[in-house]
Structures are given as structure tokens and as C-alpha cells.
Amino acid sequence: MTRTAAALAVLAAAVSAAPLAARPTPHAAALARGRADSLEVCAVCHVVAPDQASQPVLTHPAPSFESIANDPKTTAASLRKFLAISHWDRRTRPMKMDRYVLPDHEMDDVISYILSLRHGPR
Ligand code: HEC
DSSP states (O other), rough: HHHHHHHHHHHHHHHHHHHHHHHHHHHHHHHHHHHHHHHHTTTSSOSSSSSSSOOOSSOOOOOOOOHTSSSOOHHHHHHHHHHSSSOSSSSSSSOOOOOOOOOOHHHHHHHHHHHHOOSOOO
């Protein structure tokens, strides 16, 4: 192989590998959507990501998503159940969480994102 041909072969390999490396896996894409939804809907009251732009506004802050994820009692099912019901009468203080009507796919993405914040082996 000439040097040019070798260089071209390397280049061709790099070009064909690049889209594969750049394309997120379905799981990574779901986590990214879950993170984005969390930042949009949940971050006013929860720390959903350590680098979120602004801090929650509550006087009695809601638990961070990281601490929720690392509570041994937390499972996908417990999160789904929690998010499906309303706990707050809109008067009692400190407030309880209201119900957020997320469409099913967003609920799945947000739950995957929360569980991805769990430390150590899953
Ligand atoms: C208006 C403020 C507010 C928003 C917005 C909000 N939450 Fe909450 N959340 C709270 C408060 C306050 C609590 C703690 C009291 C309670 O359990 O209701 C809480 C508790 C929780 C818990 C239970 C934590 C535990 O200890 O088990 C989960 C899970 C949760 N929120 C998820 C979410 C998700 C996901 C979103 C976005 C879709 C969200 N929250 C949006 C205020 C909020």
C-alpha cells in the first residue's frame, strides 16, 4: 500500500466510525431527554443536576434528585407511583409536591434520568 492509500484507508475508517461514535444510544438519548425535561419542569423546586442554572426557590427545598436516586427505597415503580398522585391541598406549609401531568414517555425519561444519578452498581 502506498502512503497515500494507507492514509486514505485510515481516513475512510475514521469517517465511517465517526457517526457511530457520535450517535447516542437509545438509553443515552432517553437520559438526555429526561434531564432536559427535569431542568424544565422540576428544577424550580428540586436540584435536578448539580450544574443547573438556578437554585430551587422553595424555603423548604425539595430533596435533590441525587438524594432521591440514592434512597434505597426508590425504584422506577415508586417514582411512577409518586408522580401519578397529588399530595398537596395547596394550603398546608411546607408544601407537598403537586401532581405533574407528564405524558408517559416523558415520565419514563425523567424516571430513567433520576435513577441514573444513583451511585455505585445498579
Ligand atoms: C412546585 C415545586 C415542585 C416541583 C415543580 C416538583 N417538585 Fe418534586 N417535590 C416537591 C416537594 C416540596 C417535595 C417534598 C414533599 C413531598 O414529598 O411532596 C417533592 C418530592 C418529590 C419526590 C419524592 C421524594 C422522596 O423523598 O421520595 C419525587 C420523586 C419528586 N418530587 C419528583 C419530582 C419530579 C420528577 C418533578 C418534575 C416532573 C418534580 N418533582 C417537580 C416540590 C416540587
